[in-house]
Each structure stands twice: as structure tokens, then as C-alpha cells.
Amino acid sequence: MPTYSTNQFKNGLKILIGGDPCSIVETEFVKPGKGQAFTRIKYKNMKSGRVVERTFKSAETIEGADVVETDMQFLYRDGEGWNFMDPESYEQVSASETAVGETANWIKEEDVCTVTLWNGAPMIVAAPNFVSLEITETDPGLKGDTSSGGQKPATMETGAVVRVPLFLQIGDLIKIDTRTGDYVSRAKE
């Protein structure tokens, strides 16, 4: 990987700090009028999600982190992990439970996810912002009641539980915002 000087620091740059891949979220040039320049950055440790501050001398360099984000299709889950395929190269990778995390609630086979690869291995798997899932379990609804505003829990085909309007039934397809876990609307096939 290339090394970067402080003059190359910018938001989004992926660097290696303490062996972990990190993404710069803020940079500040600090310099006394009669003295040495420093560069203060805030960075997010991409493994832990923690945001930390660090100051560099202006002449320092830091190693880049081989981090790429790419769209990959979810194929299947097996004892090893979650298997994804690059739709262009057909190359397959296996993502750990940790990498998939909460995304497990929302994805089903053939869905296209954003996979963040570190040194070629999946580090973070992000679900599409909106997914359509089928309701597999919920209390019988009140047919035609589209106005009362009441909600009930419903279990999706992936196992996730989402609060949905009362009129929805088992077998209905709904659109969900994966960033909040909220029901958005009914979905067409």
C-alpha cells in the first residue's frame, strides 16, 4: 500500500493506525506563527467504529489501508459464514458473522450489498438502504383498516421483527428502511 504524507490527508482517506484500518473524518492544520506545523485528524476505526483524535507532525507519513467498497451479491450462508460474489469477476468471498452484524436482519439470497473489503477480506457488509421482505408471522390483521394508525409486530422471512400497520397479513411483501429498521410501505412483487 502507498504511504501518505499529512498534505495528502483528506476526509475518507483510509489509513492504517495500530494495525487497524481507519477512515479520516476530519483534518485540521495547526501551526504556531513561529513554530512547527502539525496536522490534527479525527478518524474512525473501521473495525470498532470508534472515532478518535490524533496529531501528526507535518513531515510524518502513514501507511494507507487497502480498503475498498464494492457491490456484491449475497449467495448463501453455510457453516463457514456468509458467501458473497462479485457480479463482474464472479469471485466469491466468505464474510464472518461479525462482518455481517445487524445486516443479517435484512438480506436474503441474491440481494446486492455493499461489502467493505480489507486486504481482500470482507470487513463490513451493509444492506441496501431499502429492502422488500415477506411477512412470515403476525397476528391476524383487521382487513380494510388502513387509517387507524395502530401497529403490531411482524416477523420477516429473515427472522427480523418489524412494527407494521394492523391491516398487513402473513404473506404480504413490505418495504423496510434498513438504516432505522422501520416499515416504509407495502411492496409489489
Added chain:
Amino acid sequence: MTTSHGPKSDWRPLADTQTLRARAELLRELRAFFSARGVLEVETPQLVSHATTDTHLASFATRFSGPGAHDGQELYLSTSPELAMKRLLAAGSGPIFQICRAFRNGEKGRRHNPEFTILEWYRPGLDHIALMAEIEELLAVALGVDRCDRITYQAVFEEELGVSPHQTSVALLEEVAADRDLSLSSFADVDEGLQFLLAEVIEPSLGIDRPIFVYDYPVSQAALARIRSDTPPVAERFEVYFKGVELANGFHELADAEEQRRRFEDDRASRERRGLPIPQLDEAFLDALDFGLPQCAGVALGLDRLLMLQIGADTIEEVLAFPLCRA
């Protein structure tokens, strides 16, 4: 008639009209302040024949081609009007001030634009302590503050970090940084350690309620200030901070040509160690000192930062019509 259809440029100024008016008003107030005190406004070149020797500053280089310079003459954009203004003082100008642009390569950030405005003035007969009193009056006019605080460099380091800055070591400063869990805790020399700790720990809380003068610096950071042979000796230098912003730097000015030459040579040696360009010495300035610089104090104040503090701006870009990104 057709027009070009390229992407729309960011042609508008970043500073709003109200800020431009505040800048014009500030310039009027400053000129009135100095006029009332009999301080003469002067202008010195921004295109100069010598690059700065200051280890931590970088000059922009350019070339003059024309009569007398068939092969071109290397010139630099001035990083500070200090040397030229001291030549005026040596020639007998009396008290002088200047409001000018200064250019510093490599400096861009929340409080830095590579081209910025300096207010610089010199007071023959005053030392740095007496000049601080005049700056206090100027800040009263420009910022409406009723008074300023004062603390020595030694006291601020002792209070904030328990370190005596005039008698410390790299190892001790590294220990202080490590104890405080700071992200940088290895320093090339004492000054780097002191400057880092000042910037990282002390500066953000300096002058929160009112401007503060930090004065009497370590001799290793004397720059162009006189050294007073106390125990330990200190450089008669000060800086002004307000709301964590470094606003001005001043000296009881060094007038000894030989001592000045030694400091320039030290700068050149320091540049050589760092692999930086090594500029020729400005002999005209050294000759002026040799002829005789009156005993005086001088200060350079960042006018853009003064305006930032006056109107409560967070970034220097907000007070510039066309900062670097729109220059």
C-alpha cells in the same frame, strides 16, 4: 452571441457583504488609532530578493524578467514585512505601521490561508512590556475588550503541565505527553515538544474570557527578540491569544547585527538538517542593523483573525472575499 457552456464556477465571494463592511470599518479604525498616536503608515515590497530563513516558514518563489534581468531574477513573495520595516527604522523613520499581505507556502486550514493580511508596527523607545500595553488599547478598540491578561511562558507551562519550559528535556516532555495519553509523544527536540504541548493542551483554553499575553519565551524560540540575561535567560518575546486563537507575535527587537547573523546561520543549519532549501542572508537588513536599529519593540498581528474574533467567525475563509479555494 454564444457563451461557453463549461461547468459553472464558484465565482461568488465567500465573505458576505456585512463581513466586507466590517473589514473596511476595522481598517478605518486601525488607521485612525495609529494616526492619533503619530505612527506613520508605510509600505514595503511584497516581492523581495531573499527567501525567509525561518525554519518553519516557506516562501513562494517567482521570477522577474525584464530590463536588467535578461536571464530572469529569482524573487520571493514576502512572508513578513519585518526586515524591510527595520531598515526603515534604522534609517530614522520613527514609529511606523503597515497593513500588508504576507504569503506563506504550505499553510492552509481553519485559521490559515497562504495569503493573508498582517498589521505590523514598531515603537522606538518601547520594550515588549510597554508595547503590550499599547496592544491592549488597540484590542479595546477592535474587539471591545476592557482589559487583557498576562502570563509568562514559564507560568503557563507550570500551571497547565507542571513543566518548567526553560529547564526541561526531550525525555521529560515525552513523559508528560505519554502521561496525558497524547497521540504524539516522541519529539525531535525540546522546541518541538514545547510547541506540540502548547498547541495541543494549552492553546485551546488560552484567553477564553479576554485576550492574554504569553511573554518571555525560551531562548531557543527567540526568533528576532532580544535575550535578557536573567536566570534562566529568557527571550523578550510575546504572543497574544484570544479564545484559543493565536492573534499576534511581538518582540523587544534584537538590534545586534552579529547576534542576528548567528541566528540566521542557526536557521540555515536547522534547514540543512531538515533537507529544506537554504536561502542566502539578507545582507541589506544586516547592514541596517550594523548601522543601528533604535531600541524598539514590534508586533505582527493577524488582521484576518482579528476580524474573525470580532464577528465570531469559525474559519478564516468566512472573512476573506476570495480565499485560496476561490482565488
